[in-house]
Amino acid sequence: MRKLLLVFSLFIGFSTDLFSISLQEALQYLDSKVLNINITARVVNNKGEILWTTEISKITVNGRSVKVKISGYNIIVITDITPYIDEDNTILLVSQGEVWIGSSESNTINHYATIKSVPVKSGERAFFFPLGIVESSEDLYTIQLEIQALLNNGDSD
Incomplete structure (x- = not known):
C-alpha cells in the first residue's frame, strides 16, 4: 500500500510540473x-465645442468585442468594438454602431446601424462616428468615439 501511495504521489508531482x-x-x-x-466618447456641437466627454478603458483579447453604451434623453447609442x-x-478595429433616436413630436423611434473597419498599429488612434458626420449649420450634435488599442507586448508608442 505504501509503494502504491509513493508511486501515485510521484505521478501527481510529475503531472503537476508538466501541467x-x-x-x-x-x-x-x-x-x-x-x-x-x-475609448474617449464625446458629444460635440456644430461649433466644435465639447459638450460632454467620458473615458473608458477595457481589457480584451483578439476577436472579443468591447461594448460602449451611451444613453441620453431621446437617444441610445450602442457600439461594439472588436x-x-x-x-x-497590425490591429483591425471593427466598430459596429447602432443608434435609436426618438422623436417626441411624432412618437416615433428611428434606428440606424453602421459598421466600419480600420487597420491601426498598437497605440494609434482611430475615430468612429456612430451618427455619421454631419456638415450642416443646423443645431446638430455629433458623437465621436476616439479609440486606441494597445497590445500588451511593448509595441505601443
Whole structure:
C-alpha cells in the first residue's frame, strides 16, 4: 500500500510540473495577445465645442468585442468594438454602431446601424462616428468615439 501511495504521489508531482509548464506557456501566449482598449466618447456641437466627454478603458483579447453604451434623453447609442490582431501585430478595429433616436413630436423611434473597419498599429488612434458626420449649420450634435488599442507586448508608442 505504501509503494502504491509513493508511486501515485510521484505521478501527481510529475503531472503537476508538466501541467504548470504548459499552463505557463499558455498564459504567456495569452498575455501577449491581451489588448487594452481606451475609448474617449464625446458629444460635440456644430461649433466644435465639447459638450460632454467620458473615458473608458477595457481589457480584451483578439476577436472579443468591447461594448460602449451611451444613453441620453431621446437617444441610445450602442457600439461594439472588436479588435483582430494580424500576424504583423497590425490591429483591425471593427466598430459596429447602432443608434435609436426618438422623436417626441411624432412618437416615433428611428434606428440606424453602421459598421466600419480600420487597420491601426498598437497605440494609434482611430475615430468612429456612430451618427455619421454631419456638415450642416443646423443645431446638430455629433458623437465621436476616439479609440486606441494597445497590445500588451511593448509595441505601443
